[in-house]
Amino acid sequence: MSKAAELHQAQIANWDGPMGEVWAASEARTDKGLIPVSNALFRLADVEPGEVVLDVGCGGGATTAQLAMDVGSTGRVVGLDVSKTLLALAEKRLDGTAQAEFLHADAATVAFPKPMFDLLFSRFGVMFFGDPVAAFTNLHRGMKPEGRLAFACWRAAADNLWVNLPLRAAMTVVPPFPRATGYEPGPFAFGDDAYVARTLTAAGFTAPKFQQLDFTMNFAGLGLDAARAVCGVGPLARILRDQPDEIKTQALAAVAEAIAPYAVGDQIQLPASVWLVTARAS
Ligand SMILES: C[S@@+](CC[C@H](N)C(=O)[O-])C[C@H]1O[C@@H](n2cnc3c(N)ncnc32)[C@H](O)[C@@H]1O
Structure with missing residues (x-):
């Protein structure tokens, strides 16, 4: 198996396993925290009634629900994900919504019967492909020629203090752990806009455009409560999961100290x- 295929399968195993569980457990809080991203992304996506939309890496279906409302009863939205746990949440959320359906499939290999989508949409669901050009080429096959793409992805970890600051604090107590380098699949794989533009262009999309959105990630509580919330998301969740309790306790304390200067009220x-x-499909 190639390195890219190995990394891809590892991502699927993680999402259709422990990370899917972690994400499902904090779903409501995460959705609330990502409202600024959703609002801006939906404005850009400009969904029209009657459109057919693919929600890639739809997770628990928060964005699929909004898309279903926007396309209305004459449209259709397909939520695609590899996590059975998250898809179960999504199915429950959209139970009885005739225009929504869900597929448990890998976006990199799923076969669509014909070019059918007006819009490829994703909130943070497209950064986990071992071979992004191959995955987007596959997704492109499902697009109508006049279709378009709109997705949100994290900028580099260095530009995201919410992940970088706690990681650096945890590194003072956790034994050395491998950190993603270069463009390996993971939440921050698409931080380099020039790389993403090249990827999309190689996959058949045209006119890629990038808008930077800065916002704040709010974590409820202070001290250890906030540290637990901060450590429950992003790469730290995975890193701490495998640590003994003693190290977890020390890491939480280090993170609590590092984030304390960012207290605003009770968060x-x-x-x-x-x-x-x-981007455009053609
Ligand atoms: C960071 S979560 C975002 C979930 C959701 N879009 C949201 O904003 O709440 C990433 C999602 O992508 C999904 N995912 C990862 N790799 C995938 C793949 N190859 N095909 C389809 N979904 C994938 C994960 O299972 C997960 O639900």
Whole structure:
């Protein structure tokens, strides 16, 4: 198996496993925290009634629900994901919504019967492909020639203090752990806009455009409560999962200290930054 295929399968195993569970457990809180991203992305996506939309990496279906409302009863939205746990949440959320359906499939290999989508949409669901050009080429096959793409992805970890600051704090107590380098699949794989533009162009999309959106990630509580919330998302969740309790306790304390200066009222507010990406199918 190639390195890219190995990394891809590892992502699927993680999402259709422990990370899917973690994401499902914090779904409501995450959705609330990502409202600034959703609002900006939906404005750019400009969904019309009657359109057919693919929600890639739809997770628990928060964005699929909004898309279903926007396309209305004459349209259709397909939520695609590899996590059975998250898809179960999504199906429950959209139970009885005739224009929504869900597919448990890998976006990199799923076969669509014909070019059918007006819009390829994703909130943070397209950064996990071992071979992004191959995956987007596959997704492109499902697009109508006049179709378009709109997705949100994180800018580099260095531009996202909400992940970078706690990671650096945890590194003072957690034994050395491998950190993603280069363009390996993971939440921050699409931080380099020039790389994403090249990827999309190689996959058949045209006129990629990038809009930077800065916002704050808000974590409820202060001290250890906030540290637990911060450590429950992003790469730290995975890193701490495998640590003994003693190290977890020390890491939480280190993170609590590092984030304390970012207290605003009864919550911690940390800077975050994403790309809002649009492109045309032809
Ligand atoms: C960061 S979560 C975002 C979930 C959702 N879009 C949201 O904003 O709440 C990433 C999602 O992408 C899904 N995913 C990862 N790799 C995938 C793949 N190859 N094909 C389809 N979905 C994938 C994960 O299972 C997960 O639900």
